[in-house]
Amino acid sequence: MEQKKFYITTPIFYANGELHMGHTYTLVLADILARYHREIGEKTFFLTGSDEHGDKIVRAAKKEDLDPQIFVDDKVFLFKDLMEKLNISNDYFIRTSDQERHWPGAMKLWQALVDAGDIYKSTYNGLYCVGCEAFITEKELVDGKCPLHDAKPETISEENYFFKLSKYSTELRRLLEDKLLKITPENKANELLSFFLEEGREATLSDVSISRPRRDVSWGIPVPNDPEQLMYVWCDALSNYISALGYGSNNDTDFSTFWPADVQVMGKDIIRFHGLLWPALLLSAKLPLPKELLVHGFVNSGGKKMSKSLGNVLDPKEFIDEYGVDALRSYLAREVKPTEDWDLTREKFKEVYNANLANGLGNLVSRTLKMAEQYFDGHLIGKASSVPPLRTHISAIAEVGDLEGLNIPYVATNDILPRYHAHMHAHEINKASDVIWEFISHLDQFITDYEPFKLVKTDREKTEQIIWGLLYGLDEIIKMITPIMPETAQKIRALIGTPVLDEEQRGMVFDVKTPMEPLFMRK
């Protein structure tokens, strides 16, 4: 059977500042899904990158008296530094200023649009602020003036290339309505569909300008066959998802293997471009559409949007330094519902850390290994069918009937794992995490049920099966947390080892070590 492939992308991040908590969530969400799909054996490609063109970059670079390329190189260095700290396992990092890897793809896409007859020259009218040396949107105006320069923008016209977005209105609408282009959550698809209505009547999408005249600083991708024009952001940036796979190069193996994307992760601010314009560009170029857009929410702090003036900005590095990267990753995985806005405070983080990691997972590992070490010198032999049943009612599988035979391995296989996998496949990493912690709680309950620390004085054999059952449980936990907390998974693996069949085939053997220090220090 052919190996299943999985292609997941994040948006490319604009290289004019540092990555913040919102970007961190995007990256961690995509990373957990990428790692999960690798873990279950799919051939996975995980892409992220940086968007480096545009007037804003040129201006920001000028302000620091830097060449745009030097300016973005600095920013990208910072991006990659944070990504390393976050343990992001991307297979490639695409940069829109990369003339070798990105430009040929962007140009090929442009040419495909031309060949489809979807590019034409027209006049673009926009509000231009002389101070900014850039177009400014009506939304940005304060009292009709540019807020930065307190000056009225002038309306100027220029010759640009336009893309016939209107031509694809009907098709796009059909794709969204029939869910052939799946948007998660669904209500975001409805938001997109509202663009096809205007005051209750049907409307078509307007064409968009997709180039700008070259200005004094040439910073952007030249339009094929017209050196006077540079690509505007749409074709330039969106094409990264295929240029990174080699579209437009002489080696398009990755492109033919991985395109279309299985999941494109993004914040809710950019679904319009990804849900309407991007599919339209692909339709025009006669390329397949991504299978699903996964739209996540925004982060707030203390109920307010993070902002410097409010002083409530929380930096991901702060949490990594104080609690460790896996603490941050597991927080993002379990405490955030991907499709909703969320709220983060230092207090909340600390509470969750202590409850889930120090008191929960960390303590469970600690008590299990201590008993294994103390009573059995770390060497335990057992098998799934010999582990005694749980004595305490577990609501999730109550329908199964009485508790006889309902032991840790049975519950893991028949209840916990199927639910974990179902949630992961639905990208519900928060629910998948909840299932893991439900299982952790079963293991703690199991210890309470049998009190092996007392039982060992009267029934060593049964005690061994109980602790072996706990180790079996930890083994399953390692598998489940690997995408979420890769470092922690490795640490626990190093402690409990990999079980092996014993010589007389009486069961599986664990040879365990006691931890030198707690996995998660209580804070």
Added chain:
RNA sequence: GCCGAUGUAGUUCAAUGGUUAGAACGAGGGACUCAUAAGCCCUAGACAGAGGUCCGAUUCCUCUCACCGGCACCA
């Protein structure tokens, strides 16, 4: 303004046209001790407000209030 969503314990969420509306974290209490004074058990605590439909509504409808999102070239 228009369109759409949401409002459930201190907090984050769940469920349901009908006996005591669930859970987690947090809070208070208890018995234990393998463990990071963690874990386990017990307790307290909620359906935004008003009206309507119905034998009966937290659940359906209307209105009010609150909060959020979208409303075209902004990465």
